[in-house]
Amino acid sequence: MNGHDHVFDDRTPGVEEHEPSASYLSYTAGLGLAILATIASFIVSQTDLLWPPGIPAGLVVLAFAQIGVHLVFFLHLGSGSDNTNNILALAFGVLVVFLVIGGSIWIIANLNENMTAMDHMMQVRH
């Protein structure tokens, strides 16, 4: 009866609904992958393994990979239909985050581009 209920319930955020041994395994797998991604980020940032101008892009890719690992293995967000609400809320959050960060960087970079006179004035004043 209880097992049957799960089929019709929404998925609870942060809860793994498998057998417990699978959950321990899931957390441990997540930890391993996250440590790998972290070490890879440190290596990429400290060496010239990647083409130097591409390092920031590489770091961003690794960060997103690690965030994905955390979401799947620690927060147990999957793609099943019982997870639709959780994923939709997450998608909206991600949209706002991208608008705020991407928009700010874009707008301010544009302003800086058109403000070379300001840079010049600073140099004159010093």
Place this chain on the structure above:
Amino acid sequence: MSMAAIDTAPTAVRTELVPGRGGGGPASKRTVVAYGFWIFILSDIVMFSCLFAAYAVLSGNTAGGPSGRELFNLHNVFAETMCLLLSSYTCGLGALSAERREPMRFMLFAAVTFVLGAAFLFIEVSEFAGMVARGAGPGRSAFLSSFFTLVGTHGAHVTGGLIWLVYLVAQVVAKGLRPAVLRRLLCWSLFWHALDIVWIGVLTLVYLMGAR
């Protein structure tokens, strides 16, 4: 008899109403509580995104003061990252033990999580103190203002999480692992995992990109 009723009745429902879109009636209290807290966490992450945006825009404006390359010690940052990551892991195992009604195991994992979180905070606070002692406090430049705001807000969240954890352990001791306490634990573990996700952003944008 009841088995037959369970097997036949819901299949008709399932074709019309998918779980997550009303199928099977209202969700359990546990799911509703965790979903509400999930929405709060996402709003908290949106708040962090504003601080990230401010840092990304201001990180170059050092006003003649020290830059990230001079200030950041990546050995400390690596230790901080590992503390937080391992505490996220033990937090997950602790939540699992609580679900399985194993209070002693839960206490053990909660203690390890607390120690790792406190170690993270200790490293962070000593890093901040060292920077302020070198004259690189939040008032020095726009870069440092945005740095202390972003990293400090994350640290404040970690502090709040640790206080919350102590409070929850006290509840487990006083009330046992009953459903209401389990729901609070679930919210706390979501919060703690979310803090680790925010730290990935801090690590990448502030430390790894800034120290190059």
